[in-house]
Amino acid sequence: MMLTQSGRKKAVITGATSGIGAAYAHGLAERGYDLIITGRRRDIIASVAREIEEKFGIRVDVSITELSDESKVDLLVEQVKEVCPIDILVNNAGFTTKGLFHQEDISTQEKMVLVHVVAMMKLTHAVLPAMIERRSGTIINVASLHAVAPMSLSATYSSAKAFMKNFSMCLHGEAKAHGVKVQCVLPGFTRTDLGRGIDVDMHAIEDKNIRKWMRPEQVVKVSLNELNRRNCVICVPGAGNKLAYLVARLLPERLWYMIEPAIVRNMP
Numbered sequence: 153m154m155l156t157q158s159g160r161k162k163a164v165i166t167g168a169t170s171g172i173g174a175a176y177a178h179g180l181a182e183r184g185y186d187l188i189i190t191g192r193r194r195d196i197i198a199s200v201a202r203e204i205e206e207k208f209g210i211r212v213d214v215s216i217t218e219l220s221d222e223s224k225v226d227l228l229v230e231q232v233k234e235v236c237p238i239d240i241l242v243n244n245a246g247f248t249t250k251g252l253f254h255q256e257d258i259s260t261q262e263k264m265v266l267v268h269v270v271a272m273m274k275l276t277h278a279v280l281p282a283m284i285e286r287r288s289g290t291i292i293n294v295a296s297l298h299a300v301a302p303m304s305l306s307a308t309y310s311s312a313k314a315f316m317k318n319f320s321m322c323l324h325g326e327a328k329a330h331g332v333k334v335q336c337v338l339p340g341f342t343r344t345d346l347g348r349g350i351d352v353d354m355h356a357i358e359d360k361n362i363r364k365w366m367r368p369e370q371v372v373k374v375s376l377n378e379l380n381r382r383n384c385v386i387c388v389p390g391a392g393n394k395l396a397y398l399v400a401r402l403l404p405e406r407l408w409y410m411i412e413p414a415i416v417r418n419m420p
């Protein structure tokens with residue numbers, strides 16, 4: 153990976169091959185940031201990088217990094233540290249599985265924690281000191297509504313996302329006095345490639361009246377617009393998702409267990 157030295161502001165985005173990460177790459181490039189983006193589908197991420205460079209005239213460096221491999225994450229951390237200070241870090245990479253926990257492959261569940269939790273912590277730990285020193289910087293963690301609405305068949309995913317949410321809230325408490333912004337985004341259904349892991353084509357699912365699927369660009373627009381809201385860490389894009397978030401937070405636990413099976417039946 154060749155790292156950026158242009159003097160422009162810099163953003164690191166994990167999982168920018170497609171979906172929400174690719175939309176952050178476009179959104180931040182449009183705002184004039186040079187980018188370091190990570191992914192694994194080499195050809196696709198290379199063409200994402202080319203397209204963005206040509207369209208916005210900024211520089212995009214690509215790191216092919218398997219984030220469930222701690223030695224690869226450590227390498228990425230060293231490369232990111234070399235170009236600190238970073239202005240924005242977006243911990244976005246993620247995948248999902250669907251199934252009863254005791255029947256799932258345990259190594260895949262372990263990878264879920266490594267990607268969503270461990271890689272996120274290590275990258276955050278790498279960029280935060282320079283941000284604090286400069287009293288400037290933003291960390292965006294892309295979690296999920298599952299963080300507040302934990303579901304059967306997604307035990308590890310829901311728990312990893314809850315970690316991301318709580319971690320972000322705690323970090324905000326520590327970093328706000330030092331001028332560093334932390335945001336945790338809780339998207340609902342969004343049309344991306346996330347369904348690949350569970351054999352679902354999310355691009356082809358029809359909208360229902362009560363649950364409309366968002367486009368990744370809409371999610372990112374809300375996230376970037378909300379960065380200016382003071383003391384506001386949790387970002388829930390979309391009116392329907394905001395309602396779901398409120399209900400999940402206010403519903404008594406016993407009622408939650410009564411309605412949760414019906415919600416799970418309607419999940420993709």
Ligand SMILES: NC(=O)c1ccc[n+]([C@@H]2O[C@H](COP(=O)([O-])OP(=O)(O)OC[C@H]3O[C@@H](n4cnc5c(N)ncnc54)[C@H](OP(=O)(O)O)[C@@H]3O)[C@@H](O)[C@H]2O)c1
Pocket residue numbers: 166167168169170171172173190191192193194197217218219220244245246247263267294295296297338339340341342343344345346347368
């Ligand atoms: N789509 C939704 O409905 C939804 C809802 C709530 C939250 N989210 C969250 O949004 C984030 C982005 O997902 P998306 O929906 O945009 O899906 P996506 O289009 O599949 O993008 C996921 C990205 O994460 C990368 N990634 C996945 N596993 C990885 C691994 N082990 N190592 C390195 N990179 C890995 C992928 O890289 P490669 O493809 O190159 O392997 C890809 O760039 C995820 O954290 C997801 O949990 C999505």
